[in-house]
Amino acid sequence: MPAPRTFPPEETLDKLFAELNNAGRWGPDDELGTLNYISAKKRVAAASLVRTGRALSIARDLNTTQSASNPSPVRHTMCYQAHEPIGAVDELALGMHGFALTHLDAIAHVYRGQDVYNGRKAGVVATPGGLACCDILVQKDGIFTRGVLLNIAAVRGLPWLSPDQGVYAADLDAAERRQSVRVESGDAIFVYTGLQKREAAEGPENLGQRVGIMPDAIKWMHEREVAVYSGDCVDAFPNPYSPRYAIYFHAIALAAMGLILLDIPALEPLVKLCEELNRGDFLLTMAPLRIKGGTGSPVNPIALF
Amino acid sequence: MPAPRTFPPEETLDKLFAELNNAGRWGPDDELGTLNYISAKKRVAAASLVRTGRALSIARDLNTTQSASNPSPVRHTMCYQAHEPIGAVDELALGMHGFALTHLDAIAHVYRGQDVYNGRKAGVVATPGGLACCDILVQKDGIFTRGVLLNIAAVRGLPWLSPDQGVYAADLDAAERRQSVRVESGDAIFVYTGLQKREAAEGPENLGQRVGIMPDAIKWMHEREVAVYSGDCVDAFPNPYSPRYAIYFHAIALAAMGLILLDIPALEPLVKLCEELNRGDFLLTMAPLRIKGGTGSPVNPIALF
């Protein structure tokens, strides 16, 4: 059994926050963050990854059942039309985040203290009517780029990581080598630690005990110019840091780097298909709903092979 | 000024409903309808349309303002987190159809009387908990195919069609010729009549007076094996038929053909970009939210050039 993860002191996070900070990198008004890495040329190259025509959703079904990990479930209601209706209509209501919904984060969704991406302040950005900038609407033209699967469970030789583990830069390197793929500027990475397998075997994840992305792995993403992070692990719980870093990966990724985060993907079918096709990369397409001021959006990302 | 459209008698619709009916075509249990036209090979070919890497959303912003054409607007609410919040979260609630929201229809969304696609009956398909089959979830792996713009306003030599006009098969033929493109099996077509230009000049559309897709154009789509219809016109209003055909295009498209409908797209920017690039086709990508039992889904379709 591997030793549990160990965290660097909070000062290391402060240094990282400064070092990885993309403020000003794409201009003082930039709201796109790491989406800037996805050039038109990158999109053309990504399209060429569609070789078999296989398509696969990486989203979970919207979950309407209340549980410990889904305290405010999606509500789906059929509506009355007439005694002799000509069709069926319905309504949908959902919270944009949480641990049950596959969703994209707006860059201003999480702060580090008052700090928001590109030198902004939360007190100005967050208003009762929605985010005044860095909202989800800035991502309206969608994300179309190369996706790369990084199978950490496989490189560790385990079916799944236990919740006291972390994902380090070295794990990401090893996962690249295993799949003979190299993460490049503008890629979307999908980090897999076997969570769905673990839940199938051991029951629903305890949200207070979660595998975490370790600080040096965040730096790795910065150096590789990753455009989108997704994975079945995000912030470590329990959290060893102060409230400024209550969810330290979200805080550094969003507020310093402007790194786009795709939370709560369904990776098990993706892992299977990658193995079946013996591939580690694919075309990723997704687009948020056009919610002005929104802090995020439910999405259904599609992988094409 | 062209003469107003004239409608065939209702018996013609009954005949069309039988003639264009895809029941049994893809098996007795099929729930995908014309998505069956989109083969893996079609997807590979569609990907090759990405030549410049330009990406464009074809959705409207979610509209939170109540109006005659948006009586039940989207609700977007920021949520309270704490006195010293670490981020911003929000909730979203919306009706799935209407004239303000860019959305995909589930195939069982509209009936012809009791008839639902592939020989099913509404009384069985529509339940208080959602559609028992042909719901939006069957489209979960998304739509990735060639999109073709058919600019009817241009072939008519008008900035926009007036609301008493119809779009005929001959218009679709003419639009193909104008753009030197031919609609093929599995394509998604986007029929443009200049609605947004008309609204900019004359104010919001009167929902009781709408340009309509004429019956012979529906037959055209069947013959060409169109996979997805979208456009700034759908069913003609006022409706000349009985309640069985209250929205006759939706009824025949969904309940007979299983034709996928993308309602309320934003076509003006698409028309502009097609003109700029001198292209009539592009890669279309979109994916509905995974709503079990859902009658439709808000989407943000992306065109890539």
Added chain:
Amino acid sequence: MPAPRTFPPEETLDKLFAELNNAGRWGPDDELGTLNYISAKKRVAAASLVRTGRALSIARDLNTTQSASNPSPVRHTMCYQAHEPIGAVDELALGMHGFALTHLDAIAHVYRGQDVYNGRKAGVVATPGGLACCDILVQKDGIFTRGVLLNIAAVRGLPWLSPDQGVYAADLDAAERRQSVRVESGDAIFVYTGLQKREAAEGPENLGQRVGIMPDAIKWMHEREVAVYSGDCVDAFPNPYSPRYAIYFHAIALAAMGLILLDIPALEPLVKLCEELNRGDFLLTMAPLRIKGGTGSPVNPIALF
């Protein structure tokens, strides 16, 4: 152990529906039903029941937890105001009926086939925008009358009735005698069978097996000119009748008699206070929210002694 209830044939219900029918009794346009029994004089008399000044809610707390008997729970959401808020605000969403919410029914809430109170038809009354008449708004000036507790568990000498039992006219007579009270025109009755005690001992009620009001007890209410029925039992389950009488008590009470129904009261504290004060009657006050077209309303009925 008493023998389980036995139901009369469905023809008896048809006869009752005709016999107890108040259509036309208060004019062809009446929408108030048995609220007509509550005269101004009745209100004055009811006010005189306030002798100790004790006040007691008969409602349950709104229940935000999903469960078998509460599949669509109330949603209560705190809203974001500002980074330095001057107060707290929130939102509430709820379904108007079900087995978890204390609520008043609109008279047109339930039909017998197509029949709605006072000769109306459901196809006309129920519209997508709400009930066109006999909605909850007609009860807007509230209910202020004498309440009478009828403790059926006590007259049966049991802590609670088992779910295969029924409440008969003879039980109501016996409960009156036990408390030396006589139900009169315009009264609101509260029938107690010990449900909350049973649930405390045996767990949540199985909604498919419920104590029921028997047909002869409905006739009793008609003869006594009861204005409001409330109780911890309503319709018997499993239901022995056809869909026209799927919930036969609701159907006859609402659609024939126009009898006002207060569903899902919290009777345990009321029973205790009645015993403490040695009283069987009290002043009942409640008023629905003013929902135009509404099929019901959450309420918080108050008993005053």
Added chain:
Amino acid sequence: MPAPRTFPPEETLDKLFAELNNAGRWGPDDELGTLNYISAKKRVAAASLVRTGRALSIARDLNTTQSASNPSPVRHTMCYQAHEPIGAVDELALGMHGFALTHLDAIAHVYRGQDVYNGRKAGVVATPGGLACCDILVQKDGIFTRGVLLNIAAVRGLPWLSPDQGVYAADLDAAERRQSVRVESGDAIFVYTGLQKREAAEGPENLGQRVGIMPDAIKWMHEREVAVYSGDCVDAFPNPYSPRYAIYFHAIALAAMGLILLDIPALEPLVKLCEELNRGDFLLTMAPLRIKGGTGSPVNPIALF
């Protein structure tokens, strides 16, 4: 035309906040505030005011139409039941405050800076799940007391007060004299300035320009031991004070006095009936929904004469 109101300096409000503060008056744990004035004896006396049996709602209809003064309207949705439904059901969603909904405030709804009633702090009281104390649930047994109408428009000899006016202690005194009534401990007062008449003549109120309750009138309410304030005017707008007193009447009433506030009543019918019956007092009954943690509740208050 009377001179516009003049406001005392903010220090006067600080002094008032201390002077009128009921912290500790009813114990360190009290959450009921001025409801403590309504004794059992008071309820018995109030019941005796029911002499004619006339009942009248003082609520507005729930307003589902979006407008400047109702930006987030109530949503009322009919729900699908079945192709042959046995009844009609619906859902309701609403924000608890605003200027369109008749509602009761929870005592912790508004702060003065961080100060909440009875020495509490907002950072502790307001949680993501609701108010931890002084929520609306503490008012669950309802309000049953004497209501007194104070017609300020009449004593000023005007059909309505213009929005630059204030209501002073002297106005309240004059209104008592006019109606030969004296406000006593535990009463609910209804201050009428003719707003609905003004709106009928001049259009919807500009929410930035509102008649206000003046500081000396708040002191009057404290001295008279008013239990419930209601009226067609509340806080003056524009507000002359700092954010601590953004809505100074709410801040002092709720956070210092624990004075119960019934916002947005419909007073016009009440004024008419009082005149018709030549009465200035009546029995007031109302009860909030039992919302644990709620910051308020929609209510339908009923006046009985």
